[in-house]
Amino acid sequence: MNKDKRNIMLTLVALVVLFGVACFAQTEIDSYVRRIINLCLIYAIIGLSMNITNGFAGQFSLGQAGFMAIGAYMVGIFTVPVNLRADVFYATPMHPWLVNIYIPLWLALILGGVLAAVVAGLIGTPVLRLRGDYLAIATLGFSEIIRIVITNATSITNGALGIKNIPPLNDVRYIFLVTAISYIIITLLLNSSYGRAFKAIREDEIAAEAMGIGLFYHKNLAFMVSAFFAGIGGGLYGALLGTVDPKNFLFTITYNFLLIIVLGGMGSITGSMFGAIIVTAGLEYLRLFDEPLEIMGVAIPLFRPGLRMVVFSILLMICVLFWRHGIMGTNELTWEKILNFVKHPLAGFRKKGVQGK
Amino acid sequence: MEIFQAITNMTAVGLAQHMVNGISLGSLYALIAIGYTMVYGILLMINFAHADIVMMACYFALFGITTFHIPWYLTFVLTIALTALLGVTIERAAYRPLRDAPKNSVLISAIGASFLLENLATYVFTGRPLHFPDIPFLSSMISVGGVQIQAICLFIPIVTVVCLTVLLHIVNHTKTGMAMRAVSKDYEIARVMGVNIDNIISITFAIGSSLAAIGAIMWGIRYPGITPYLGVMPGLKCFIAAVIGGIGNIKGAVIGGFILGLGEILIVAFFPQFSGYRDAFAFLMLIWILFYKPTGLLGEKTTEKV
Amino acid sequence: MIRTVLRTEHVTMQFGGVIAVNDLNIVVKEHEIIALIGPNGAGKTTAFNDITGVYTPTKGRVIYSPAEGSEADITGKKPSDIAKMGIARTFQNIRLFKDLSVYENVLIAKHLHLKSSFVAATLRLPGYKKEEEAMRADVERLLKEVNLWDVRNEKASSLPYGKQRYLEIVRALATKPQLLLLDEPAAGMNPKETSELTDFIRQIRDRFNLTIFMIEHHMDLVMEISDRIYVLDFGNTIATGNPTEIQNNERVIKAYLGEDEDA
Numbered sequence: 001m002n003k004d005k006r007n008i009m010l011t012l013v014a015l016v017v018l019f020g021v022a023c024f025a026q027t028e029i030d031s032y033v034r035r036i037i038n039l040c041l042i043y044a045i046i047g048l049s050m051n052i053t054n055g056f057a058g059q060f061s062l063g064q065a066g067f068m069a070i071g072a073y074m075v076g077i078f079t080v081p082v083n084l085r086a087d088v089f090y091a092t093p094m095h096p097w098l099v100n101i102y103i104p105l106w107l108a109l110i111l112g113g114v115l116a117a118v119v120a121g122l123i124g125t126p127v128l129r130l131r132g133d134y135l136a137i138a139t140l141g142f143s144e145i146i147r148i149v150i151t152n153a154t155s156i157t158n159g160a161l162g163i164k165n166i167p168p169l170n171d172v173r174y175i176f177l178v179t180a181i182s183y184i185i186i187t188l189l190l191n192s193s194y195g196r197a198f199k200a201i202r203e204d205e206i207a208a209e210a211m212g213i214g215l216f217y218h219k220n221l222a223f224m225v226s227a228f229f230a231g232i233g234g235g236l237y238g239a240l241l242g243t244v245d246p247k248n249f250l251f252t253i254t255y256n257f258l259l260i261i262v263l264g265g266m267g268s269i270t271g272s273m274f275g276a277i278i279v280t281a282g283l284e285y286l287r288l289f290d291e292p293l294e295i296m297g298v299a300i301p302l303f304r305p306g307l308r309m310v311v312f313s314i315l316l317m318i319c320v321l322f323w324r325h326g327i328m329g330t331n332e333l334t335w336e337k338i339l340n341f342v343k344h345p346l347a348g349f350r351k352k353g354v355q356g357k
Numbered sequence: 358m359e360i361f362q363a364i365t366n367m368t369a370v371g372l373a374q375h376m377v378n379g380i381s382l383g384s385l386y387a388l389i390a391i392g393y394t395m396v397y398g399i400l401l402m403i404n405f406a407h408a409d410i411v412m413m414a415c416y417f418a419l420f421g422i423t424t425f426h427i428p429w430y431l432t433f434v435l436t437i438a439l440t441a442l443l444g445v446t447i448e449r450a451a452y453r454p455l456r457d458a459p460k461n462s463v464l465i466s467a468i469g470a471s472f473l474l475e476n477l478a479t480y481v482f483t484g485r486p487l488h489f490p491d492i493p494f495l496s497s498m499i500s501v502g503g504v505q506i507q508a509i510c511l512f513i514p515i516v517t518v519v520c521l522t523v524l525l526h527i528v529n530h531t532k533t534g535m536a537m538r539a540v541s542k543d544y545e546i547a548r549v550m551g552v553n554i555d556n557i558i559s560i561t562f563a564i565g566s567s568l569a570a571i572g573a574i575m576w577g578i579r580y581p582g583i584t585p586y587l588g589v590m591p592g593l594k595c596f597i598a599a600v601i602g603g604i605g606n607i608k609g610a611v612i613g614g615f616i617l618g619l620g621e622i623l624i625v626a627f628f629p630q631f632s633g634y635r636d637a638f639a640f641l642m643l644i645w646i647l648f649y650k651p652t653g654l655l656g657e658k659t660t661e662k663v
Numbered sequence: 664m665i666r667t668v669l670r671t672e673h674v675t676m677q678f679g680g681v682i683a684v685n686d687l688n689i690v691v692k693e694h695e696i697i698a699l700i701g702p703n704g705a706g707k708t709t710a711f712n713d714i715t716g717v718y719t720p721t722k723g724r725v726i727y728s729p730a731e732g733s734e735a736d737i738t739g740k741k742p743s744d745i746a747k748m749g750i751a752r753t754f755q756n757i758r759l760f761k762d763l764s765v766y767e768n769v770l771i772a773k774h775l776h777l778k779s780s781f782v783a784a785t786l787r788l789p790g791y792k793k794e795e796e797a798m799r800a801d802v803e804r805l806l807k808e809v810n811l812w813d814v815r816n817e818k819a820s821s822l823p824y825g826k827q828r829y830l831e832i833v834r835a836l837a838t839k840p841q842l843l844l845l846d847e848p849a850a851g852m853n854p855k856e857t858s859e860l861t862d863f864i865r866q867i868r869d870r871f872n873l874t875i876f877m878i879e880h881h882m883d884l885v886m887e888i889s890d891r892i893y894v895l896d897f898g899n900t901i902a903t904g905n906p907t908e909i910q911n912n913e914r915v916i917k918a919y920l921g922e923d924e925d926a
Binding site for chain 1: 715717741742743744746747751752754758759760761762763767770771772773774775776777779781784785786787791794795798834835838
Binding site for chain 2: 127129148314
């Protein structure tokens with residue numbers, strides 16, 4: 001009990017310190033770097049959300065792009081200032097019911113999450129009976145259907161033209177707070193009895209069911225919570241970009257989050273955070289591969305647009321082929337380990353095994 | 358607008374036109390779907406990279422003719438060989454090391470391989486669409502009984518039927534085919550019985566990829582805009598076709614391919630207002646079939662052992 | 664009158680053309696230890712799966728009575744609902760949550776009685792906290808009782824085989840069952856371990872007031888603790904009775920020793 005309290009205190013202190021860093025970053029760092037930090041934070045939310053289904057409940061879903069799109073469009077449709085909407089919807093006017101409805105960002109984020117969760121609930125009913133690859137392909141299909149519907153619902157979403165003029169949100173403090181809250185909620189859920197039930201389903205569905213864990217309810221719960229946070233992350237993503245477009249939500253974007261959770265460790269919360277930072281920052285850093293490179297006046301012909309994504313996909317392959325458990329496996333970085341590390345450097349990492357109480 | 362008008366007042370000629378389109382699209386789907394179903398039958402995995410093997414085959418053929426000036430018929434043969442090699446290489450590099458790994462790892466590796474091929478193609482060939490070269494006669498428009506069609510459309514179903522016949526002969530009447538069926542029935546027992554599993558898997562990938570290459574060449578002639586992502590949508594649909602037909606079943610994959618190809622074209626023909634949802638049709642079919650007959654039209658029932 | 668806890672009425676299970684279980688009529692009374700025996704492939708595990716909802720019988724009904732005067736038809740119900748009603752089971756080829764700790768394995772089995780919603784659980788509302796504490800206290804008591812407390816932080820799959828069998832039984836006990844189904848609990852055990860297990864099964868029956876229905880091949884164990892035995896062969900019930908009756912039954916001996924002509 002005492003240890004729990006100490007850990008909660010340490011977590012709170014860490015969050016306050018990080019928030020301080022975020023405030024500092026907001027005023028002192030140039031907007032390009034801030035954008036990367038924000039992208040890291042947003043990818044962390046969505047990576048975590050994907051880990052709920054794929055890592056903890058063991059349900060291999062590839063629907064994240066679709067749920068993100070729902071969140072992003074909720075922000076896009078309702079947070080563009082009313083007077084700018086005619087400019088945005090210049091080809092097909094916005095539906096008259098919607099044209100005067102404005103919703104503040106925080107509410108649009110929550111509503112986007114809720115709508116994504118509702119859609120996930122509807123999709124989950126037929127789809128979550130499937131296993132493995134079938135589930136993957138079905139969720140991927142639904143993610144594309146969501147995108148196709150968005151592309152065709154022109155009077156609501158402006159179709160293929162996308163929605164511009166979303167008030168841009170390049171605010172580290174705001175995005176950090178949303179990320180921190182999402183992180184805390186997801187951690188609390190996954191460490192509760194429900195989270196344990198998810199893990200039981202991942203380990204052995206038949207045994208879990210025989211222990212009284214309702215598969216349908218728990219899989220759907222995981223799927224909906226996952227969609228909720230993907231929706232929130234998508235909303236922030238739209239706000240960060242200042243524009244949403246169906247092409248932003250092609251299912252290939254889901255692969256980014258797949259890499260995040262594979263790299264971080266499927267079934268590790270802290271792993272997803274590391275994964276998000278490494279992948280996002282890495283993708284940004286890899287941009288130098290896309291620039292022409294000259295060494296002592298000689299242009300290296302390999303470096304041209306596209307190389308970055310090649311390197312990125314090779315990294316994904318290396319990761320899954322040679323480093324299947326990622327950074328954390330299913331373990332977590334806990335305060336115990338950090339404190340042990342501080343006291344006896346390296347000893348804390350030597351002992352491998354599962355952690356419990 | 359005139360086109361829509363024409364469709365709503367559909368004539369016999371119009372209908373024939375759509376049937377030709379549907380049948381040739383269905384045949385292409387069928388050829389590609391066979392690759393999915395064969396691999397799934399043996400390895401129980403979706404070969405996500407299969408779609409990109411189709412795409413690569415298009416580029417092979419395109420560059421063979423335009424850049425290397427190889428006669429088109431020779432290029433086609435080379436393309437089929439190269440594509441088979443590519444398929445076998447992907448299996449060796451990305452799937453074989455994970456033979457004993459959890460299924461999800463294999464799935465991720467397959468996604469990774471697909472993603473790598475797409476990015477590699479974007480990098481090497483650029484993302485801009487390239488035009489598939491015109492092939493003498495095959496690319497030209499001909500008129501059959503008042504119906505304007507591309508000559509290739511007449512050949513696609515014929516080639517598909519020939520390929521299918523050859524394939525079924527191999528699977529049902531040769532030693533290799535017997536080994537393939539044994540492996541797909543029971544992997545472990547086949548191994549114990551002395552079947553060289555690795556060889557059989559390589560052959561499966563080679564055959565699946567060759568059929569994909571044949572499909573890809575005809576796809577290129579029919580739809581000449583070649584991009585690195587051209588395989589993605591047809592790939593997903595062909596996997597769905599394999600599921601509809603009953604995964605692991607070659608004839609089923611062909612039937613599934615025709616259902617999706619014809620269905621897609623006819624829906625757009627009869628309900629032009631839904632043409633934007635054309636790509637959603639396959640996914641809705643998938644959900645429907647999984648709901649009512651999860652083992653597919655020709656699939657066998659399996660129960661998990663407890 | 665002693666209450667009948669479980670009763671199968673004409674339960675038949677057919678897979679395609681194969682009849683795995685044919686017209687099974689079993690009666691299990693409160694506090695009894697009943698064994699289901701028979702050669703491999705006789706349909707014993709299929710019978711278990713029919714009772715626990717993994718399969719829905721092709722024909723017949725499964726009736727369960729959780730308490731005096733209440734009876735429920737559980738045919739074709741979901742396994743999780745059947746578990747909630749008080750039937751727990753183990754598996755022939757041990758199905759532990761392999762990568763989780765011993766402690767978590769047992770704690771998970773407490774989830775089915777959780778009343779708090781996932782919202783209450785996430786927000787750690789007082790009601791949930793109380794439940795969680797009670798669950799943990801229960802698990803601690805259980806694990807200490809069966810001497811698994813010291814290995815609580817080990818991965819389930821890292822335990823020796825025999826301990827895994829015990830852990831699976833303990834996990835089933837954690838769901839607070841009325842009726843416990845054991846699928847070959849002594850499989851792979853040597854005679855000494857088997858005799859320890861025999862004592863253990865009797866102990867938990869008395870300690871937790873259980874009714875036990877088990878499949879077993881070790882005849883020493885079966886003959887020693889069973890109140891009654893059912894013998895299956897090719898899906899058919901070929902004999903019923905107490906251990907002495909079964910030991911002297913012609914048909915049972917034949918089924919086990921085999922016959923020259925086809926059965």
